[in-house]
Amino acid sequence: MRLLVLGGSDIFFRRVLPILPGLGVTAVDLASRSGRRPPAEPALPLRFFDDPAAALAGSPAEAVYVTTENSRHAALTLAALDSGHHVVVDKPAFLDLETAEKAADLAAKKGLVLAEATVWADHPRFSGLRKAFADAGAAPTRLAAVFSFPPLAAGNFRHRPECGGGMLFDLGPYAASPGRIFFGAEPDEVFCRVLAQGPLVETAFSCLLLYPGGKSLTGVFGGDTGYANRLDVLGPDLAASMDRAFTPPLGTALTLGLNSPAGPRTATFEPADAFAGFFARVFAAMDAGKGDGLLADLLADARTLSRLRRAAGGAE
Known part of the structure; x- marks a missing residue:
């Protein structure tokens, strides 16, 4: 090709x-x-x-x-x-x-x-997460996402509205996609508020998305804090937690924290490339x-x- x-x-x-x-x-x-x-x-x-x-x-x-x-x-x-x-x-x-x-x-x-x-869920850790829920005979019902980082350089196009800047465009796909991936559905209701505004575009937002069957996603996203990048996936008798969820790095083994009635455990996944x-x-x-x-x-x-x-x- x-x-x-x-x-x-x-x-x-x-x-x-x-x-x-x-x-x-x-x-x-x-x-x-x-x-x-x-x-x-x-x-x-x-x-x-x-x-x-x-x-x-x-x-x-x-x-x-x-x-x-x-x-x-x-x-x-x-x-x-x-x-x-x-x-x-x-x-x-x-x-x-x-x-x-x-x-x-x-x-x-x-x-x-x-x-x-939108490549983040193509990392093998997400296959491991789905298997963990299947093995538990459960399915995710609640998602909690945080993706926020320090301010971008002044010349970055994400500060410019004429270039499609703003955190709702830059990070909005990370709020929109988890429900599709884990619930297989689009939200029934969507709530969103801008938390911080720069000179020309918004720099942070928070959201609540409600899905069929009482499922939900809550999220905080922005470019005005210290670095945080994680996703918690909760369901009956199982809670999973992932750091670097949305930008899994190259060359690094990643962990999946799992908590069930049997107690906490950690699964480790060898380095992989979500883009590949x-x-x-x-x-x-x-x-x-x-x-x-x-x-x-x-x-x-x-x-x-x-x-x-x-x-x-x-x-x-």
Whole structure:
């Protein structure tokens, strides 16, 4: 497979480019306005284009990865789909539900895969968590999430509303996706409040999402505190706790804390790469021509993110 990358994000050079050879990608075409280059010679051929339009017209790639500031996702994704490419787009895929639905409709009509790169649950620890609940004969009913970090540098695009900045866009997908993943449902009710406001965008928010059957997610998310990144998953007779839940690091064994009537225990998982797991799953869907599940996930999270923004008083 040849991959066309639109954008030169840090996440592409640091986490995605190194894994591509092991996933069957044989060459990469790259179009970036910044002109950024990889810090070291990549392990596969890398060709550069001056702009995305020229790349879409001139690259023989089967798939496109859109990894730009949030405000450019829509136009680039729609152009890539229109030209017949499968597309993976960084989260948040789109800044409004109408655009998400338009892109999904185009992908479905053309028989193309469209996937949002929300990768955190592709780490093996989450398979271990699901097995722990299955072994206990239980299912999750309550989720409690915290993802907050110190302020970003002043020049970061996440401070700029015209670039799709603000923590509801940056961290909102981590509030929208856990209920889909663990409950298999979208929320019945959504409550959200901005906790802190920067000069131009919100810098922190809290939310409560209520799901069918009395299930719930509570969350605190922001970019104005010390670093915290954890998820608690609770159910009958079992409580699980994970640190670094939403950004599992490379090269580090991760633990899963489990507490049941038999007492507490800890399961340890060998180092793994959630990005590799996600892209392997997406590339398999492209090969099989079966992207319905990925498209449904994108739309479900887009609907929930839209409701979070409305509940917080944001425009759609």
